[in-house]
Amino acid sequence: MNDLFEKIYALARAIPFGKVTTYGQLGAMVGLSDMRHVGDAMNACPDDVPWQRVINARGAISLGGATGSKQRARLEEEGVVFDENGRVDFAEVGWIPNGEWLEANGYKQPPPLVKEIRGNKGNDAAQLSLF
DNA sequence: CTGATGACGAGCG
């Protein structure tokens, strides 16, 4: 277990109820280039980490099987809505971390959460403003 | 020690 994992966990714990973020986002904030480790961290996360609020860049759950359906169920309990494609609307539930909080805790400013979802260049979900 | 694997993402076709 290293500091990087702890940093990731701390960020994950900061995600508000009913909001979600992406692996890439967390990775960027802790200075990671290989986002696989974010997944690794979640895989080994303590019980007090709301790992269900971390999904992939496409706005979908990356897991299959029981764990995946459990994640979706837990998110839906928080009011997160999934479309028919199994994706959430970042404009609705995307977590916009507070810049001051990030700086105060030694994290980097993340790039905009919603880039261009493949084939869905900046319409609906791309309207996230950084404030 | 070596090699395969993976809760991922960007870039390209």
Place this chain on the structure above:
DNA sequence: CCGCTCGCCATCA
């Protein structure tokens, strides 16, 4: 939208 490659590294067989 789909599929493939590569990056980059902890973990496991």
